[in-house]
Amino acid sequence: MKKTREEKILTFLFILPSVVLIAVFVYGFIGWTGWVSLTNWKDVVPDFTFVGFRNYTDLFQNLRFQISFKNILVFTVLFLVASIAVGLLLAILLDRKVRFENVFRSIYLFPMAISFIVTGVVWRWMLNPGTAITGSLGINMLLDEIGLGFLKSGWYTDPNVGIKAVVIPAVWQMSGYVMAMYLAGIRSIPQELSEAAQVDGASNWQVYRYIILPLLQPITLGAVIILTHISLKIFDLVVAMTGAGVGFSCDVPALFMYDTTFRGNFFAQGAAIATILLIFVAMLIIPYLRHGLKGGS
Amino acid sequence: MKCFKVLSLVLSVLLVLALGSVAFSQEKGKIEIFSWWTAGGEAEGLQALFDIYSSLYPDVEIINATVAGGAGTNAKAVLKTRMLGGDPPDTFQVHAGKELIDTWVKTGFMEPLTDLFHSEGWVEVMPEGILDIVSYEGDYWSVPVNIHRANVLWYNKQIFADNGFAAPQTFDEFFEIADKLQEQGIIPFVLGTKDGWEAAHIFETVLIAKLGAEGYNGLWTGETKWSDPGVTEALETFKKMVTYLNPDHAAFTWDEAYEYIIDGQGAMSIMGDWVAGYFFSKEYTDFGWAPVPETAGVFDALSDSFGLPKGSKNRDNVINFLKVLGSKEGQEAFNLKKGSIPARTDINKDLFDDYQKSVMEDWEKDVIVPSVMHGAAAAEGWVTEFKDVIALFVARPDVEVTQRALVQVAERAGVAQ
Numbered sequence: 236m237k238k239t240r241e242e243k244i245l246t247f248l249f250i251l252p253s254v255v256l257i258a259v260f261v262y263g264f265i266g267w268t269g270w271v272s273l274t275n276w277k278d279v280v281p282d283f284t285f286v287g288f289r290n291y292t293d294l295f296q297n298l299r300f301q302i303s304f305k306n307i308l309v310f311t312v313l314f315l316v317a318s319i320a321v322g323l324l325l326a327i328l329l330d331r332k333v334r335f336e337n338v339f340r341s342i343y344l345f346p347m348a349i350s351f352i353v354t355g356v357v358w359r360w361m362l363n364p365g366t367a368i369t370g371s372l373g374i375n376m377l378l379d380e381i382g383l384g385f386l387k388s389g390w391y392t393d394p395n396v397g398i399k400a401v402v403i404p405a406v407w408q409m410s411g412y413v414m415a416m417y418l419a420g421i422r423s424i425p426q427e428l429s430e431a432a433q434v435d436g437a438s439n440w441q442v443y444r445y446i447i448l449p450l451l452q453p454i455t456l457g458a459v460i461i462l463t464h465i466s467l468k469i470f471d472l473v474v475a476m477t478g479a480g481v482g483f484s485c486d487v488p489a490l491f492m493y494d495t496t497f498r499g500n501f502f503a504q505g506a507a508i509a510t511i512l513l514i515f516v517a518m519l520i521i522p523y524l525r526h527g528l529k530g531g532s
Numbered sequence: 533m534k535c536f537k538v539l540s541l542v543l544s545v546l547l548v549l550a551l552g553s554v555a556f557s558q559e560k561g562k563i564e565i566f567s568w569w570t571a572g573g574e575a576e577g578l579q580a581l582f583d584i585y586s587s588l589y590p591d592v593e594i595i596n597a598t599v600a601g602g603a604g605t606n607a608k609a610v611l612k613t614r615m616l617g618g619d620p621p622d623t624f625q626v627h628a629g630k631e632l633i634d635t636w637v638k639t640g641f642m643e644p645l646t647d648l649f650h651s652e653g654w655v656e657v658m659p660e661g662i663l664d665i666v667s668y669e670g671d672y673w674s675v676p677v678n679i680h681r682a683n684v685l686w687y688n689k690q691i692f693a694d695n696g697f698a699a700p701q702t703f704d705e706f707f708e709i710a711d712k713l714q715e716q717g718i719i720p721f722v723l724g725t726k727d728g729w730e731a732a733h734i735f736e737t738v739l740i741a742k743l744g745a746e747g748y749n750g751l752w753t754g755e756t757k758w759s760d761p762g763v764t765e766a767l768e769t770f771k772k773m774v775t776y777l778n779p780d781h782a783a784f785t786w787d788e789a790y791e792y793i794i795d796g797q798g799a800m801s802i803m804g805d806w807v808a809g810y811f812f813s814k815e816y817t818d819f820g821w822a823p824v825p826e827t828a829g830v831f832d833a834l835s836d837s838f839g840l841p842k843g844s845k846n847r848d849n850v851i852n853f854l855k856v857l858g859s860k861e862g863q864e865a866f867n868l869k870k871g872s873i874p875a876r877t878d879i880n881k882d883l884f885d886d887y888q889k890s891v892m893e894d895w896e897k898d899v900i901v902p903s904v905m906h907g908a909a910a911a912e913g914w915v916t917e918f919k920d921v922i923a924l925f926v927a928r929p930d931v932e933v934t935q936r937a938l939v940q941v942a943e944r945a946g947v948a949q
Contacts, residue, residue, distance in 0.1 A: 277913060279612060280639045298937070299920050363783040392782040394927045478726045481782045482927020483920075494728075497609030499916030500635065 265513065272506035279500055290507040300508070303486040306398040310487065311466040313399060317406045318462055319455065322413025327443065329414070330421050340418070343411040351408070355475025358404040362390040391477045397484025401473060408472075409465070413458050420454035421447060460523050464516050488512055562593045563849040565838075566621035568607035570600040571787060573809025577870035581677075584865060585856050592849050597621055605727065615641055620841035623850045627907030628676050628835040629665040634911040636839070637673045643840045644671035648851065654858050657876045661900040662835055665908055674839035675854045677863065678872035681891055682804040682903040683737040683824040683832035690818055691718060691799045699822035703741070703769050706800075706825050710776045713799050721776040722798035724784030731926045732919035733905045734802045735770050741826035742766040745899040752902075752909045754947040758939040764931060771929040793819070804834070804906070808887050809871025821887060823894075831898035834906035835875060914945035 238246070272291070275284040294300050325343055329336055346354070364387070365372035371379050375387045391400035428450075429442045437445070470489035477485040479494075488508050496505030569578045575598075582594050599607035604625070611624055620641070626632045636642050649655050649672045655663065658676065666674050685699065691713070692699070700706040710720035725731055740748045743762040750756030751763075778792060787810050792798030794816045801807075802824055811819055823830070838857055844850050856862040863874035864883055873884070873891050881889055902908030904915060918941055925934045939949050 278639065279616060279635055279641070298924065359783065364780055389779065392780050477782065479728050479923065481725070482924050484927065493609065494605075494916065494920075497612055498605055499913045500612075501913060501916075 268506045268509050268513075271503055272510045274503050276503040276506075277501045281502070286503075290503050291511070294504060294507055294511070299483055299486065299491055300488070302483045303488045303491045306483075306485070307467060307469075307487050310398050310402060310405075310469065311463060313402045314405050314409075314466050315459060315462050317402060318410045318413050319458055321406060321410035322458070323417050323451075325410065325414040326417035326421060329418055340415070343414050345411065346408045347412045349408065351469075351472040352475045354404050354408050355472045355477075358407075359391075359476045362400055362403070364389045364392055391480055391485055394481045394484040397477075397480050398487070401469075401476060401485055404476065405466075405469070405472060409462060413462070416454050416458055417451060420451045424450050456523070460519060463519055467512060467516050561591050561849075562595060562622075563846050563853055564595040564597050564622045565853065566597045566599075566607070566611060566623065567625035568599055568604040569625070570598045571810070572813030573870050574806065576813065577809070577866040577868075580865040580869050581856060581862055584859075584862055585853055588856065589849070589852060592852075605729070615841065618843065620843050622844045622846045623838045623840060623853060625836055626674060626839060628662065628674060628837040629902050629908030630911050631907030631915075632666065632674050632837065632839065633668045636841075637668050641841055642673050643842055643844075644673060645675065645840060645854065646671045648672075648675075648854060648858075652855060652858055654876075657878045659875075659877055659895075661833070662875050665835070665902060666837060674837035675858045676835040676837040676875040677857045678836055678867050678870060679875055679891075679895060680804045680806060680834050680836075680872045680903075680906070681831055681894070682733065682834055682906060683740060683802075683827045683830065684805050684807070685800060685802055685822050685824050686793065686807055687800045687820045687822075688793050688796055688798070688818065689820040690796060692820060699820060700825050701822075701828070703825045707772060707776075710800070714776065718796075719776075719778045719792055719798035720800060721773060721778075722789050722792045722801040723777050723781045724786045724789030725781045725923070725926065726783065726785045726788075728923050729905055729919050730786050730803075731774075732922040733804070734773070735766070735922045735925075736903065736905050737802055737824040737827060737832060738766045738770045738773070739763065740830055740832055740901060741824060742769065745830045745901050748901055749909075751942075752904065752947070754942075754949075757949050758942050759935065759949065763935055763938065767925070767931045767934055770925070771931060774926055774929060804903075805871055805887070805891060807871070809869065812869075812871060812885075821890075829898055831894055831900045832903050833895075833900050834903040834908050836872075911945065914941065917941040917944065 273285060273287060275282045275286045329339060333339065361373040363372050364375050370376070371387060374390070378384055378386050388396055388400075390396055424447060428446055432442050432446055468489060469487055470493070473485060473487050473490055479486040479490060489512065492505045492508040492512075495501045495508070567578060569575050578596070582596070585592070585594065599610050604627075607625070611621070614620060615636075626636065654675070662676050662679065663672070666672055666676060687699065691697075695712065697709050697712075700709055713720040723730055723734070739751070739762075742765045743751070743756060743760070747756045747760070747762055751758065756762075778789065778798060781789065786803055789798075790801065790807065790810060793801060794811070794814060808821075811817070838854060840847070840850050840854065857866075858876075860876060860879055863876050864879050867874045867888070868883060871888070873888050873895060877896070881892055884892070904910050905919065907915065910918070918938070921934060921937045921941060943949050
């Protein structure tokens, strides 16, 4: 159906406000942040002297930034792998037509409805290891009770664990969401395919391995994108749960950005961190969007 | 979908505008007071000030704009956004000293209060040490409501009495006591480091101990080099102190960690005297105090103050509030709750408890040095980097690397080394 001239104009007018607003409030501010990151702004009063990439070179020599950058990479990989593994497992189990499926599904999904702040505070208490004097607390006490005392750890208070302890609540919160995605994916696969395979003598394992999993690939890709961008931007959970941690073992770039910008007044350096985070998220999202657009056309 | 999005956006913009205009129309008769006083004694102190203000000006509605957490870190972030965005609160809490002067006064965000200081007679009743740090280029810029001492060693009196310990005068004695406590299974040295500044607070007092008042002051002006052997010694001492900490220090903010002292599981700690207010609010009175070892005779001071930002929407109300802040009644009521001492020296000392009386005596006779971690001694950028270096030192106690980092941080702050 061909659009008339009026229709074209009308369509254009309809999308114009959102285009303008997004251009200003999203892309405009991204550009502004990029520009600020190239200036000498390090006081509450702006100083727009151009300094090139000095803020970036300073940043990569900054010990705290190096640590927080390494932390976010570790966090992202662990969070991604664990969330997807747990989510997929839950989805497969629920797909076995268990009784009270609705109840279980809701239980697994519930954590997602909670703010990261709440999760952070509660897990801070639960993962507090306690001291020799107070005895084990929280999760450690539980491990003691059920005879798994050897699994006890200092969690986030131990600089060698640090950010890895923050992965636990993050997975707890997001794996239900991944489960929901996978469950929808599994349900949308035509039953005939697995039935046909079963007629051919395939075991349950083979059905999942060779039929269901390959067909879930697009879901996995979507989950990876969503989880990674949540992970790279993670801030609230870390603030509420651990802060920067012992020797910055729980620090993430977003937290460092907040600290250096609003506490130290190093606005240009903060903008540089924001830009680096943006570049990393973009490296992930842009190929995905291009892939999606191509697929759509 | 897009259309729906635009519609909802337009609606939400309209809603915000409507709310804004409502706020605008009721503007008369309001005052917004911005602070980070949300916990225990400090919140009660603030309330005591509000009560006085309300009894004098019953028609003015007080908006208590507080932002919790991190010794004001979070509040300061919100404050900066609002100030830069042209929406200053009517009056706000700020540490007297460099934080006030470098961040807000030099940059032209504040109105001078010199006339008020003279008409209210504050110039006569407040000591020079405190007037100095709220002044810049001959004007006064904020009203100090209290004085805190940062270099205080707190201890559980019961534990000390049981063992026949006296408060340690030197770090040698400190470590001796700590060893004995550790043998008994008591945490010798209690601290919470979740917010990231607590370790730097303690290190600051160790610097004073090892460099003396003059040497410490010189660190912030360039007269003392950060490569000084005194700094090395302070780092070595601090390194040893860290080994006596409760291992779960990262799980707590300072006040949460102090439960160990209240419960008798922990013995000593170093913190500013807001601890006294916290203990009062927990109805715990069995605590002892002494200057941090080797800092007797030095008063590491910080002061909370309130100023008048340009563009304050309720200027007259603010002036009245500042008058209450600086008044005898105001200072007494506030500090009785908060555990600090009034900035005025003409108050009725009998109202205060033993701890505060002893601080008032020291305040009059000790050498006063400005606290760095609490905004008095150095600009905020320097303080931030300084506390990061020390926070890292707690986990990676490498004295040489840390000292080099401290030198670099000072250079970046514009103090030649």
